[in-house]
Amino acid sequence: MNLTNQVLIAHPNLDSPFFGKSVVYIFEHSPSTGAQGFVLNKDVGFPVGEVFGSNGFIFETFETIHRGGPINHKSLSLFHTGEWMSTNSYPVGDYCVTSDKFMLEKMATGTPPVLWRMVSGVSGWGPGQLEAEVKGMGPFTEKSWLTLPATDSILFEYDGEQQWQKGIDLCSQQMIEQYF
8 A cells, every 4th residue: 555645534533633634645655664744734824925024035825834744843845736846846746845945935936836835844654654544453443544546626725624524525425436
């Protein structure tokens, strides 16, 4: 099971203060190193425009930073569509993860990616941990995650609990289509 370029939807029974009702994009997954991803639907309330301003750039946006994960929570990354690249972009499927200061300059002085979210921190799982959480194995007696293929719609068109609810709806539809 490789979950790279997949979306995790928190199972309704997942009782976690951080991951409950979350939508996570997995940008890296390997049996030997584990998995990394970004929570995309939890807003920290800090305006993205202020990040640009504090770095000497003007970029008008109503977007706010999202809480990508509890690991390295002060780091900023840009999760975006793949038509746009910066000096430190890591492509994954149709998307990219970019984390360099040049991305701010490039966005402020040029054309930003078509779809994007700025996130602080990253979510991580050790080898075998995410697989166990998805399957409900080992110490994880219940399934923690439902999975979906990554699409622009589920990744960027919704936010907050509405994004999670849309993910639940899509997972339900996927399951029904599997049996009928």
